[in-house]
Amino acid sequence: MLFAAKSHIGLVRPMNQDNYVVLPQLFPRQACVVADGMGGPSAGEIASQIAIEKVSEYLLEHQTEDMDAEELLREAVHVANQHIYLTGKNNPAYFGMGTTIVCALLHPQSLHIAHVGDSRAYLYHAGILEQITADHSLVAELVRRGQLTEDEAKHHPQRHLVTRSLGAEEHHYPDVRTLSWATGDTLLLCTDGLFNLVEENELLQAMEEASKLLDSKDLDDIATQLIQTALSRGGSDNITLVLAVNRKGGERP
Secondary structure, rough: OOOEEEOOOOOOOOOOEOOOEEOOOOOOOOOEEEEEEOOOHHHHHHHHHHHHHHHHHHHHHHOOOOOOOHHHHHHHHHHHHHHHHHHHHHHHHHOOOEEEEEEEEEEEOOEEEEEOOOEEEEEEEEEEEOOOOOOOOOOHHHHHHOOOOOOHHHHHOOOOOOOOOOOOOOOOOOEEEEEOEOOEEEEEEEOOHHOOOOOOHHHHHHHHHOOOOOHHHHHHHHHHHHHHHHHHHOOOOOOEEEEEOOOOOOOOO
């Protein structure tokens, strides 16, 4: 597996409330997580940091070869949610804080995704780019109902309003799904600071290029290019991404 991860404060926000982690040491799987905090100047950063730390801890402590991957992710995110909720409840400075999260457990033949909020996962396979998470946001719901077009959603004044986040309530479980993936398939986890400013055809081109790589340094260059594209268009939000390329998979149906 090849990994590259980047985060940038952007050109407008006073601090970076995004966080991420890559866990290559998990066995028999590997993992990566991206979170985008919300809730004030410091609280959002705290929420996303707790999410990353608690999910990482849970995966490292509970990962076993025979444990169900979806259940592992579901519980890891649930535990993180409880920590964020209680921290906000018990500390007035952090009241109301929350975060999005998107997590991936990676195996050479399978890919397990959990998410809450509007941070996304994209999968590239055989020339096709697919968004494999469904945003928990106001504009995404309006698009699903046919009340907004995709283009209108990109410019809607409430496009940053999420309908689900970690920390909003004491018990919260993510949406979880499992997909197959093969050698050369490429995964992208990212916050809205990237996908709001980089077009899908540009993501497709970058991930197609990534799918052919054999070296993590070259993948790191692609991650940097994606960040620079978002910055060149204003960098209006924090920008975070993780790229993973499957180099040991089987044939995908």
